[in-house]
Amino acid sequence: MLEARTPMKVSEAVEKVLQIEAVHNKTETVPLQEAGGRILAEAVIADAPVPPFNRSPLDGFAVRSADTKGAGRDTPVTLQVIETVGAGHVAEKVPQPGEAIRVMTGTIMPKETDAIVMFELTKEAEDGSAITITREFNSWDNVVIKGEEMEKGTVVLEAGERLHAGGIAALATFGYDQVQVTAKPVIGVFATGTELLEPGDPLEPGKIRNSNAPMVVEQLREAGAAPVYYGQLPDDFDLCYSRVQNVLGDVDALITTGGVSVGDFDFLPAIYEKLGAEVLFNKVAMRPGSVTTVAQWNGKPLFGLSGNPSACFVGFELFTGPWLRHSMGDKKPYLQQSKALLGSDFPKPNPFTRFVRGHITFQDGRLIATPAGLDKSQVVTSLSRANALIVLPGGTRGFQTGDQVAVLLLRGEGEAYFEEPVKDR
Numbered sequence: 001m002l003e004a005r006t007p008m009k010v011s012e013a014v015e016k017v018l019q020i021e022a023v024h025n026k027t028e029t030v031p032l033q034e035a036g037g038r039i040l041a042e043a044v045i046a047d048a049p050v051p052p053f054n055r056s057p058l059d060g061f062a063v064r065s066a067d068t069k070g071a072g073r074d075t076p077v078t079l080q081v082i083e084t085v086g087a088g089h090v091a092e093k094v095p096q097p098g099e100a101i102r103v104m105t106g107t108i109m110p111k112e113t114d115a116i117v118m119f120e121l122t123k124e125a126e127d128g129s130a131i132t133i134t135r136e137f138n139s140w141d142n143v144v145i146k147g148e149e150m151e152k153g154t155v156v157l158e159a160g161e162r163l164h165a166g167g168i169a170a171l172a173t174f175g176y177d178q179v180q181v182t183a184k185p186v187i188g189v190f191a192t193g194t195e196l197l198e199p200g201d202p203l204e205p206g207k208i209r210n211s212n213a214p215m216v217v218e219q220l221r222e223a224g225a226a227p228v229y230y231g232q233l234p235d236d237f238d239l240c241y242s243r244v245q246n247v248l249g250d251v252d253a254l255i256t257t258g259g260v261s262v263g264d265f266d267f268l269p270a271i272y273e274k275l276g277a278e279v280l281f282n283k284v285a286m287r288p289g290s291v292t293t294v295a296q297w298n299g300k301p302l303f304g305l306s307g308n309p310s311a312c313f314v315g316f317e318l319f320t321g322p323w324l325r326h327s328m329g330d331k332k333p334y335l336q337q338s339k340a341l342l343g344s345d346f347p348k349p350n351p352f353t354r355f356v357r358g359h360i361t362f363q364d365g366r367l368i369a370t371p372a373g374l375d376k377s378q379v380v381t382s383l384s385r386a387n388a389l390i391v392l393p394g395g396t397r398g399f400q401t402g403d404q405v406a407v408l409l410l411r412g413e414g415e416a417y418f419e420e421p422v423k424d425r
């Protein structure tokens with residue numbers, strides 16, 4: 001008689017997985033241009049004020065504001081232009097009263113000048129030797145002040161933040177051509193199942209193509225890990241056991257897909273037992289992925305994801321992804337959550353919490369979450385357009401269009417150009 005498995009609540013299961021401490025905790029230094037997507041292992045500190053000097057935000061003339069006092073339409077002030085300076089150069093001359101320097105956007109303010117007059121507000125002599133100005137300027141008008149954006153010593157980004165293009169720009173600004181990031185955990189992947197063909201193989205009776213391994217490898221990449229795909233294994237206990245045992249020393253965690261349920265050829269439970277791994281849970285109160293099993297061996301998590309593609313995907317997103325990000329020191333290991341309105345009926349009753357592969361759109365300022373297709377554990381194609389998991393509580397009879405639901409966001413692209421804001425007052 002089969003031993004009954006006790007389902008664990010999803011939240012409890014996630015908590016248990018995150019208690020497995022990172023086994024490596026390594027950091028590495030990478031060139032700035034390879035740091036995108038990585039997690040900072042050090043805080044980024046401003047090594048200088050930004051901007052590092054007072055500068056012009058316009059193409060114009062650097063003037064002594066006192067010279068413009070009394071300037072008006074009927075009382076124009078004339079200034080002699082004594083030099084032209086482009087960004088990157090420092091003026092050689094120092095304007096005396098009645099003198100100005102022609103500067104381009106980004107140029108360091110010449111000595112003794114304290115205001116910029118844009119070209120469009122001046123009238124130039126034919127030969128460029130003088131300008132007239134017909135309004136007054138105050139001290140520091142149109143000047144970008146040294147340190148106005150950030151003072152030296154300010155923490156720009158903290159350890160644990162993921163680097164995106166904007167963070168790369170900040171690193172470059174503060175002279176980080178190399179950056180300390182947390183190492184990518186090395187995660188081994190096996191797909192199990194005698195029925196599996198590789199994607200390039202023609203179909204044969206009783207066989208299907210292995211979609212889980214390429215999917216999981218991509219999920220690992222997207223989460224920032226270093227996947228190592230070890231290939232597919234037939235449902236053969238001795239072979240599976242020895243292959244799994246062989247690679248455990250080389251990885252920070254191992255993912256297997258398939259073979260975790262109660263079938264005659266589902267060998268993962270027996271493999272965990274023979275390895276002496278501690279099983280944290282082997283049944284979760286969720287659909288799909290109720291059979292998701294996580295064990296721990298020498299401090300390394302062994303993720304026994306379901307063979308059913310949708311269950312495999314969801315198991316990864318709920319357990320493996322957060323553990324990975326957490327173990328890389330990411331301060332935000334979980335999927336972004338929101339509330340949305342259901343875009344179509346979902347009549348299926350739910351014994352367990354259900355994670356429906358869905359598609360998120362914005363309509364009239366509201367987030368609409370629509371199931372992406374056939375919602376069965378065996379289904380693979382509905383994953384291809386899913387950008388969210390719609391979370392439906394268990395113990396319910398089904399849901400209707402317009403019901404408010406929780407969603408976990410998988411990605412953030414939109415399908416329409418943003419709406420130009422309309423002035424309403």
Ligand SMILES: Nc1nc2c(c(=O)[nH]1)N[C@H]1C(S)=C(S)[C@@H](COP(=O)(O)OP(=O)(O)OC[C@H]3O[C@@H](n4cnc5c(N)ncnc54)[C@H](O)[C@@H]3O)O[C@H]1N2
Nearest residue numbers: 191193210211212213258259260261266291306307308311
């Ligand atoms: N008597 C019971 N049977 C089943 C139960 C149960 O509680 N009692 N649970 C069902 C649920 S729920 C799920 S989910 C599956 C989980 O099965 P396994 O994780 O053991 O996975 P397999 O049996 O190896 O395969 C299941 C299914 O997925 C296909 N598969 C496997 N690997 C891949 C792959 N790499 N790419 C694409 N598809 C794959 C496989 O051919 C099977 O069709 O168990 C239920 N049974």
Ligand code: MOO
Nearest residue numbers: 288289290311377
């Ligand atoms: O674990 Mo199964 O995916 O619940 O369908």
Ligand SMILES: [Mg+2]
Nearest residue numbers: 259261263266
């Ligand atoms: Mg099975």
